[in-house]
Amino acid sequence: MPAELPPYLAVADQLRQRVASGEWSPGDRLPSRAQLAQDYAVGDNVVRRAQELLIAQGLLEGRAGSGTYVAEPRERVRMVRSSAREQHGGSPFRADLASLGKDGSWEHRTEAKVPAPAGIAARLGLAPGELCVRTEYEFLLDGKPVQLSTSWEPYALTGGTIVVLPEGGPYAGRGVVERMAAIDVVVSHAVEQPEPRLATADEANLLGVPKGALVTHIQRTYYSEDGRPVETADIVIPAAYSEIVYEIPVR
Incomplete structure (x- = not known):
């Protein structure tokens, strides 16, 4: 050796x-x-x-x-992160998989008026404890979990509007960009920070991978055209199931 x-x-x-x-x-x-x-x-x-x-x-x-x-080999899905995925409306996740000829869906749980933890508050430009709408997602490929996400939106921004619940109302499941546009908030860009780490016990259980399996954790924040953070999320993608590719426009 x-x-x-x-x-x-x-x-x-x-x-x-x-x-x-x-x-x-x-x-x-x-x-x-x-x-x-x-x-x-x-x-x-x-x-x-x-x-x-x-x-x-x-x-x-x-x-x-x-x-x-x-282990039996499992097909790895190529997940492309690019600005183009936000320009077609609807769910970027479902559009990503549809382009591969696959069926994408998700399960979710939303809680309104949740006090923001210090780290989330900092990402959203809020004071710790300010109220947010938190939605936990389990994204599925052909009925099998391939991605987790926990999303936070300031309640002061969406409270009392038709998009306060990401998975409720006429814009249910339409994606952050389209939902915000419905209340005249123009999302100009998103910032993503990916890093590899090991899955927690809860993540492993939900994703059907061993505890300590390699995952990519993406910290994503959407910003309005005036620079205000309007949503932030922690996305967890298991390395065994997906490969992540960033597409960068040059013009």
Whole structure:
């Protein structure tokens, strides 16, 4: 094993190569942890960490009381983030998947007049505790969860209007840009900050991935033409299911 790698990474690399070479196929059960530890002259804990890494990456899967198996491959969806996705009206998520010939839908839960946590308030230019409308989304591809999002909108902006509930009224599910336009708020741009991290236990449960699986967390905020934040969201996309591509216009 390469000396420059930590032992668990070296073992993970060896296991990955054995899957890639076809020695083990999807659905095959790996040798026991004790056997692998003996094969690589390492401790059981090193093999455990290597397997946990590969499980998080979607290559392996653990089955309680049975062992560790090569995971069945799941098609990764190409998610393109671009300004063009906001210019057609309706839900950008549904439009994204429709362009791939796939069916996109979502489940949601909205709470009105929720005090904004300090971090959310800062992103929206509010004082901590100011009221917001919070909506939690579980986005589905062909009925299977592929993305989570928690959206916050200032209640002072939409309260008492026909778009106060993102998933209610005549503009239900129409997307932030179109909904805001209905109350004469012109959204000029959005800022997205993506970063990789590990899924929390709750996220893993909702997405059907192992706890600690790799995800991309996107912090997104929409701004009106006068520079006012009108919505902010935390979007979580599992790396095993989706690849994220940014399209940047040059003119």
